[in-house]
Amino acid sequence: MTSPVPPCCLKSFHWSGTPSGTESTLPGTSNRVYIAGTNPSAAVLIIHDLLGWTFPNARLLADHFASEINATVYLPDFFGGEVLSFDAILGERWGELDLPSFLRRNGRHAREGEILAFARALRGKYDKVGAVGYCYGGWAVHRLGAKEFVDAETGKGLVDCVTAGHPSLLTVEDIDGVAVPVQMLAPELDGQYTAELKRYEFETLQKNGVPLDYQHFPGVEHGALVRGDEKKKGEREAMARAKNAAVAWHRWWLHGQ
Secondary structure, three states: OOOOOOHHHHHHOOOOOOOOOEEEEOOOOOOEEEEEOOOOOEEEEEEOOOOOOOOHHHHHHHHHHHHHHHOEEEEEOOOOOOOOOHHHHHOOOHHHOOHHHHHHHHOHHHHHHHHHHHHHHHHHHOOEEEEEEEOHHHHHHHHHOEHHHOOOOOOOOOOOEEEEEOOOOOOHHHHHHEOOOEEEEEEEEOOOOOHHHHHHHHHHHHHOOOOEEEEEEEEEEOOHHHHOOOOOOOHHHHHHHHHHHHHHHHHHHHHOO
16 A cells, blocks of 8 residues: 655654754743744644653654644643653553543643743744644643633634644543634544544534534554654654644644635
8 A cells, every 4th residue: 555645745854853842941931942943924733642842753843733734832730740651651561550540630630830831921922822632632732722712802712723633632622612723633543532532523613613523543543643653553643744734734824825
């Protein structure tokens, strides 16, 4: 079977490179943040998965988004300085991790306020703002795009568009509430973003008149689009295709191209 991603795309994806951005803070927020790019009018907020803001692949994605979308990209720490074992997560050795305790400290109710605050700070600084969330970040970008945050006078929300890759902790209420253009990056094999949730989102956003780009990734599983494990069949190609899809989506909604 021929790969759906041209070989040149894989060669140009610097998955084994060294992130080239900087660590800093955004005025008005307290989160440490990895920043790539220098566009003064367009920004993209990445909300990380369980691997967190220091995971090299997440930072390399930020670098790619900065150059290919033409935006200043922010990848903040939304886990309060906690870093889970990369090896345990990538090796799927979940017994080595106390995820219930971790999520009590860093779950939706613990972190939603600061995620919203970070987005508000970006909205105050940039004309256009997009958001990309993977796994844990998937529910969060839906919340950022909620109609309850749309300003009645300007018609602007906290963000102008969102991309969610294999979301976790997502609810039907999140789907019901989203009002900005949504791109879904959906692996076939996903116990978190279930077939029922996929169907509900696909039908609900169309019913609500929300622009939707639904990308299906056959044969790969939850986590593939950040992990990009070349040892797992099709995963590196899926990662590259997902990156390209997110770039095209945000270029359109942030720049009109």
